Amino acid sequence: MLVNLSIKNFAVVKQLTVNLEEGLTAITGETGAGKSIAIDALSLCLGERADAASVRKGASKAEIVAHFSLRNQTAAVNWLEEHALVDDDDASCFIRRVISREGRSKAFINGSPVSLQQLKAFGQYLIAIHGQNTHLQLLKDDYQRKLVDQYAQHSQLEADVRNTYQLWKEKQHELKTLQEKAEQRADRHQLLSYQVEELNEFALAEDEFVELEKEHRRLSHGQTLLEQAQTSFYHLYESDEGNALSIIQSGLDKLSELEAHDSALTPIIALLNEASIQVEEAASELRAYCDGLEIDPLRLQQVESRYSKAMELARKHAVTPEALYEHHQQLVSEFKTLANDENRLEALSEAVVEAKQCYMAACKKLSKSRQIAAAKLGTAIEDQIRQMNMPHAVVDLQVTMRDDKPPTPHGLDDVTFKVSTNPGQEADKLEKVVSGGELSRIGLAIQVLTQSQHGIPTMIFDEVDTGISGPTAAIVGALLRKLGMNSQVLCVTHLPQVAAQAHNQLFVTKYSDANSTETQMLALTRQDRIDELARLLAGDKVTESALANAKELLESAESN
Incomplete structure (x- = not known):
């Protein structure tokens, strides 16, 4: 999990140090205060490209340091050992990124210089960031296939398809080369x-x-x-x-x-x-x-x-x-x-046919496993989103193996995510049926259902609750809190119903004078949280009624 984040001279931040806790942490603040600044900084620590605009005006360089606990994170520790980057304390890890005013960048893991590719490879074991547009991936066929595969956890079947595909292609290439040189x-x-x-x-x-x-x-x-x-x-x-x-x-x-x-x-x-x-x-x-x-x-x-x-x-x-x-x-x-090549032509032709048969057999096994997993996942998603103010939702995850489809290393399946959100409405593709808020709810439901499969210790949601409000927001907040019971979850939100569900809350504020602007992030006490929730409920003018509602909202979340 992410233990500490230190930011210096990055964007509007002059100096910022944040200690993070387990569970769900809500990040709130006024519009434009820079609530997503920490997420942007973490993205750089995970290998995103940087430019000179990232450096605070007047500074020579920006520096970001992220401290992670690797307790029970076997995959991350193994990666560090494989690349000889383990520190004396193998239960923790420090990532440091420095961006110069000229736009040059340096990255370090436990004090050793690394490339951006290495940062990205290591970062996938530490954090998953879900931005406002992340759920749009759900509309892509390729992502839907990966989702079913992740849920099914049939990595060996996927490997069999990849290997038989590769063998088939190699035999085809060898045969084609021999055939092309037949006249010669x-x-x-x-x-x-x-x-x-x-x-x-x-x-x-x-x-x-x-x-x-x-x-x-x-x-x-x-x-x-x-x-x-x-x-x-x-x-x-x-x-x-x-x-x-x-x-x-x-x-x-x-x-x-x-x-x-x-x-x-x-x-x-x-x-x-x-x-x-x-x-x-x-x-x-x-x-x-x-x-x-x-x-x-x-x-x-x-x-x-x-x-x-x-x-x-x-x-x-x-x-x-x-x-x-x-x-x-x-x-x-x-x-x-x-003379032997002539015999090889015949043998290779037979080998190509045999390799194709092996590939088709592997595809069938994978397709059958996907169909079983898709049915279970569709039912689970349906049950989950019906609790998120979509009581009439119907989810149909279809997996169809097409023999006429061009062969791929992933098999011959078409995976289609179909949804109906209203009674009497025929299920259709996501992009034709759901609104932005509904898509966010479906995406969040999937995160809850697949949490145990991806094994990533920290998840960050950047205003994924956009487009929802009222009772739905409370349900979304409860789901995020449920996620926080097993993983560290950071959520940038403007909804009091979501913020109230958090185990911890950070408030982002911005100070400006005639010469500069500076962003700070403060950990809120319980009373501070009530005041902030009241502001989210009532706006700039906080009333006694808003404070009472905020207190009730927080107590209700804490009692569940």
Whole structure:
């Protein structure tokens, strides 16, 4: 609930601090005194946009601080915890809004800066403000649907409709995308069919081109390789005029004879021994190489043909020959994917039908629940407003599911609020039947009936009793008092019958001099309340009779 409101340099308020109590608090005052100033200030604390006109003339900034008790307000505390805005005392919360003379605005929750979106999101757990035009929402079909849903408390059914709707739309979009690209896929499929068939026929293996390249070089230079290898073998091992191996061995023999005279020759002899072994092994490898080297013109022709074909296909597909195998596999994969897309089209078409059926089934369940809730809510509203000087009122809340209606995330229902206020009058839509006062009564009745559903601790009514008077005003006041038994209710009113029903009363007054105007809000004692009620009853000239009537009015309200 709202514990305290502090306003500084806002509009005509220079400095104002108000402590609020539980129950119903009536806010009264002369016309033009600024009774709605506190509501305007609270609206800013709930995220409404501000401008430089909000700042009192001559001040550099306006500042509004609202202190809330969060006792038993689990949703509000959870929101603060989720956004890391919990104060040391998690049972209370402070909202501060500052507006500069230039129109710039800053907002804080428990001292931490927040955005207007965060203020609005948090404010929905704290206060519900019902202005003079709020009940006009009752005329909107969308609001009537929300009203029935709120009363029914079938959030899971609503979620099922939203989820099945979303799934249906996703499947439809996926199917449409596939269908729109069908012609492109057909052209691509035809091209890939030819390309893949050609590459399949060539059937280049992984890393085969690298081996082809090596073999091509070897075969095309086979004669030269054989001649040079044989010459090298001759000089290393076979030449009678002096081959490399015999020369090394001759030097090794001579040095070995001298080793006994100089040990420095030992490592040299070791190196020559190793050289002799290496030369002999190299000669052996060369002999094997020459024996295994074949000059095969037919094989060369085959390799050249495949090598040239690989080069040709690589140029054709604009890839390097080394990447031709990988490119082939990618084309095969894409070709299979395109073939699968055709199967997906059929599967998706079936999925769309299935998703629609799920959506329709969810809509039917939601519609049935709405019909049951609408009947109960209509009866409850009817009973309530008949006690508000509308004894012949008939309320008919109709819920009709229309299969021909464009699908929405909220289902396929048309919710129509019909009322008859006079005997013999056929029930019709609200805007065609009820007056402004009757609409206010219906709206107030709904607030009483749905109080337990919305769970908002503080409700503010800004002259919602406009257009009613006399006995009806007393009934409205009693209803507001009933609301105040379970929630904190603030009501700006000009009706004594409503003000008398309040548990607490604030009086708004305005002081003016030649240079400025200032608004104050005062908590009234019991005698002050009697005097104010008398003023509301009699006008500016308060008589003894008016005072007596005011006292009687207050005592009557207190005794109920």
